[in-house]
Amino acid sequence: MRVAHLAFCIVLLAAVVKSQELPNPPKKDTPYLIHATNLLETETNQATEASDKKAQIYWVPGAASSARTPLGFPEFLFAQDQVDARSLRLYAFERVDGRREVLVRKKKKIVVQAYYVDVIPQGEGLFKLRVDSSLTPGEYCLTPDGEQGSNTVYCFAVI
DSSP: OHHHHHHHHHHHHHHHHHHTOOOOOSSTTOOEEEETTEEEEOEEEEOEEEEOSSEEEEEEESSSOSOEEOOSSOEEEEEOSSSOGGGEEEEEOEEETTEEEEEEEETTEEOOOOBOEEEEEEETTEEEEEESSOOOSEEEEEEEOGGGOOSEEEEEEEO
16 A cells, blocks of 8 residues: 555656646747746847946846846746856846946946856756846846857846
8 A cells, every 4th residue: 555655656746847847948048037837038138338437337228128027036947059058147237217237347346246146957958047046126137258248138127
């Protein structure tokens, strides 16, 4: 009887795990917000740099992203091709004059602080990105850093 009960529990657990499998992202090099078993594409944009002697900022048009999540600890699924998943950094935007911007440098001091993101391998070229600290409601972006750095940003909002 115990063996039959144990076998039933194992089969039930396997069915639950199987039901929570995520589909593969439709596009490579684009982070997708994970909502239960659904994927929501982040808003891909090109950030514009504006700098002078006093400050350096990057901004994207529009006051709010079309990709929204209610989760304070969002997770992303990322199929890697040209962009290394480990190079992605998470930054918070400020809303200024109908656009979203991040202040990188003020005078000669770097002032931007990236949020820590865990990168968890899920298979060949597939990664889960997990934000390590709670995000308050607002606008955010993931962007490649370092050698792969470009002005491409993947925007989303926490509502």
